[in-house]
Amino acid sequence: MADLKIRNLKKGFDGTAIIKGIDLDVRDREFVVFVGPSGCGKSTLLRLIAGLEEVTSGTIELDGKDITDMAPAKRDLAMVFQTYALYPHMTVGKNLSFALDLAGVAKSEVKEKVQNAARILELEPLLERKPKQLSGGQRQRVAIGRAIVRNPKIFLFDEPLSNLDAALRVQTRLELARLHQELQATMIYVTHDQVEAMTLADKVVVLNGGRVEQVGSPMELYHQPANLFVAGFLGTPKMGFLRGQAGKADGAACEVKLECGAQLSLPLAAGGLAAGSPVTLGVRPEHFNIVPAGQGQLRVIADVSERLGSDTYCHVRTASKEMLTIRVRGDFAPRAGETLELAFDPAHCHLFDADGQAIAKRLQQAA
């Protein structure tokens, strides 16, 4: 069992608040990813859970037991550091067994656990090597192995892939997902990379400025972002935003007049929205279509195109100078300065009020 409950957690350094009151639940066997821009407090939050930083106020509970002020070693958590933090003068085997040796576990049991971890991570041929004789990926696996041998209630990962090269990162990401299934373990994972967040997580926690912006499954966050920040943070390329004004709104539909000239009706329950109040319309790059002149809702001017082979990302400018990215077929490449006509399905649009909050749940679920 590993149920983590965080209640109104705050942390400040020298009077500057870093974590500004966080409530969070992590359930048993869940893979939770903390994601956010740098400086959002995600690493600090992880270190607070690990016990490496002292909590300013609030509580952390693990399985109903208050661990807020408990020493890090007694919390039954294991952490994998960004820099791996392997002990450089010990062999891989000693690195793996260090915690167990310190705890005075019987030699035979230590050996068995180390062998087991080495087998899971394919480290068996490397047990006699020193960390500096290993490649980046192997060091990473040793760091994970050091956590596995302790059989902790929760695994904590602090940006574990950011020191690996791109190819190895993809491979290790898959291994981590496999490991999570194999060990049936509870994991908390910090990253600034939204691809890692989307692919690994059961539950994503989007942090910004020391607060939780939204918690939910990756698809929930992608399809129903709670606010402008989450909408803009998740998804590559970024969601396009268009400024506009609300028109007539009721429980089933909402008229929006965009600054760039278009006028449309969205299937949103926006009853509370006053006519004339400023709104932002968000559309993801893949929901735009290029259509023949006269059939679309928007007219834009092509700027730069990035051709990836499978897709082309066209950066375009609207009449009101807003930059949008649209994703189209890989064989399509507009010239810079060319005028394009865009169409998009109102069902796939997101609407945000003046405070940046998403206006209402859409009536239709996105496919």
Add this chain to the structure above:
Amino acid sequence: MTTSTLDTHLKSAPAAAGGKRRSLKPGWFLVSPSVALLLLWMIIPLGMTIYFSLIRYNLLYPGENQFVGLENFEYFLTDAGFMPGALNTLALVGSVLLISVVFGVLIAALLEACEFWGRGIVRVLLISPFFIMPTVSALVWKNLIFHPVSGILAAIWKFFGAQPVDWLAQHPLLSIIFIVSWQWLPFAILILMTAMQSLDQDQKEAARLDGAGPIAIFWHLTLPHLARPIAVVVMIETIFLLSVFAEIFTTTSGGPGFESTNLAYLIYNHALLQFDVGMASAGGLIAVVIANLAAIVLIRMIGKNLTNQ
């Protein structure tokens, strides 16, 4: 103009191949002054020392400089002062090394472990004895600390009603070890303190999560991390400690008897107190051999440590 330079290049090309051996000459010629100077600097004193060590050369008997073979070496090695001198040198180097490494590590760890007000000042104070010249510090110890009448230690002894100890007379070698340790401990602290700051914080935190307390962290992480700087301290201190002289000269003059005489002082004693330049030269050569032996052993032991990690 371009054609003319091209021409000369073309002409000189075949000549250069044949004249390669000759072209070395100017290079040799240009570096020769510094090479010659270095050689003279080294060879002349060494040659003179070897020459003096093979003749009878006593300033009290001028003109009687006949060749005596290895007699000077024999006399030096069988001199009453040689064995005590060699053993004292060993004891002095060994114990100062031990004291400066052990206390150096502990003090550096303590400074690193706790944040307190005025840490910067404490650091400077800890390092400052290193900047005091040996003669001065020996005089300070002799007159202000060890002195049986006016010294601080005598005052403390008297405060507790004990008979003050005349340190330099009763425990001469121990006193000199104290003085020299006081001078060299700061060097160890300086090197180890800076080395300690380069210990990866993540490793310490990982060890904390692994259940290591402060002592386990010190033993399993800090000490192995310090292996290399400790090797550096041992190597450099050995070189300087083999030739400790001023401290002995200003305090005990090697006495009483040969109790605080080391090899460097013994050689001085022969050359400038007994005026036997020949024997002193022989002693100097023996000291050179011993220093080289020590250097070889150290480099074998520690040099491996330096390159391997």
